[in-house]
Amino acid sequence: MSSTAPPRTPPFDLTLEEMRQHRSAKWSRVPADVLPAWTAEMDVRTAPAIGEALRVAVERCDFGYAGAPGPVLDAFAGFARHAWDWDPTMTPGRMRLFSDVGHGVTAVLRALTSPGDPVVLNPPVYLSFYPWLLGLGLKPLEVPMLDVAAGGRLDLEGMERALASGARVVLLCSPHNPLGYVYPxxxxxxxxxxxxxxxxxxxxxxxxxxxxxxxxxxxxxxWLTVSDAARQVGIALHSPSKAFNTAGLKLAVGITAVEGRWPQIRDESDWAPSILGQYAAVAAYTDGREWLDDVRGQLERRTGELVGLLAEHLPAVRYRPGTSSYLAWLDCRDLGLGEDPAATFLERGRVQLSPGPAFGAGGAGFARLNIGTSPELMTEAVRRMASSL
Incomplete structure (x- = not known):
């Protein structure tokens, strides 16, 4: 990889015209007149270190199956030490790669459960959890988050009842999506x-x-730094895909802290990650930290800007800013748009949000807005939402 760092560019300066050229799901799966603010992709310039790493892969014509995971695992361990003062470096077999977090979750669930088993969720929660469970024949056992209007809180008494009822797996979204809540x-x-x-x-x-x-x-x-108990019971899944906007490059890291905690996962899972994902992950975790700091700062500002936009254009919408990521959970119940206000925003305003009911219990009357974009496109999204009324 080149030792000369590429010049830094503002991460969120992509225009609407540039975004319309993208083939990603967020932009290509909507009609041309619809502004997409739904699935969790950012409208962001790729971190220069990742772009350079992918150019190296192209120059090497290195497009085979993903290779040995060591460089990725070392890079992730370095990132974790820097970001969270956590050293996940463990004995062989305690860290492994998947193609994405969904692949990791379903592989672990398939090994741990039988069809019909309950899995504990904390809705309103990441909408893909539900089809993952459905595809495995598992039952979501919902323990809704408490105090959602105030930002959210885990219902520990409800979790105890769920586990006492026989559930043996908890699928925890941490930080919480869509609330942006960071658990203490x-x-x-x-x-x-x-x-x-x-x-x-x-x-x-x-x-x-x-x-x-x-x-x-x-x-x-x-999770694996919380306590001895957490290390004994836990399996953690990470990926650069959200933070560095590399979902299409297909790579995730699974970590355990106890010998033998990994269930028996089929060997072919080791062939699922992408070699380009490996190139990108090493670059992101090693040389993408300054870029990520820029992005985090802008996302924090964007949440504050959204508060002002809603007060100006949609004062009846209630929003408690989260402290993580770029997903805003909007309480639209006072607008009188029924269980799925996102449908009205799409039909009348030509802006696509994620429908609240898809996030499970407590999602009716809500919608999730993606604000991982430029101030101009976020403003346009809110303006279109208001025009639908």
Whole structure:
């Protein structure tokens, strides 16, 4: 890889015309007159280090199956030490690669469960959890988040009842999507003790962890650093895909802290990651930190800007800014648009949000807005939402 760092460019300066040329799902799966603000992709220039790494791969004609995972695992460990003071370097077999977090979750669930088993979720929660469980014949056992209007809080009493009822797997979204909530250590530690007492496994989807805002009052606590109990019961999944906007490059990292905690996962899973994802991940985790700091700062500002935009254009919409990532959970119930306000915003305003009901219990009357974009495009999204009324 070149030792000369490419020049830094503003990450969110892509125009609407440039975005319309993208073939990604966010932009290509909507009609040309619709402004997409739905699926979790950012409208952002690629980190220069990642672009340079991919150019090296092209120059080498290196497009075979993904190779040995060591460079990726070393790079992730370095990033984790820098970001969270956590050293996930462990004995062989405790870290492994997947094609993405969804692949990791479903592979682990397939090995741990049987059709009909319950899996504990905390809705309103990442909408893909539900089809993942459905595809495996598993039942979501919902323990809704408390105090959603105030930003969210884990219902520990409800979690205890769910585990006491026989559930043996918790699928935890940390930080929480779509609330942008960063769990305090004490709540995670209490959940770990509950899981240990009931011989349950916690699968922690920590994909949004690198995007905790600089001013967040809560620092992200990796599940495997929470406590001895958390290490005994936990499997954590990470990926550069959200923080560095590389979902199409297909790579995730799975980590455990106890010998033998990994379930028996089929060997072909080792062939699923992308070699370009490996190039990108090493570059992101090693040389993308300054770029990521720029992005995190801008996303924090964007949440504040959204508060003002809603007050001006949609004062009836309630929004409690999260402290992680770029997804805004909007309470649209006072607009009188029914269970799925996103449908009205799309039909009348030609702006696409994610429908609240897809996020499980508590999602009716809500919509999720993606604000990982330029101030201009976020403003246009809110303006279109207001025009639909």
């Amino acid at each position: 250590r004490e709540d995670l530690a209490a959940l770990a003790e509950l899981a240990l007492a009931h011989d349950a496994v916690v699968i922690a989807d920590e994909i949004h962890a690198p995007l905790v805002h600089p001013g967040s009052p809560q620092h992200f606590v990796p």
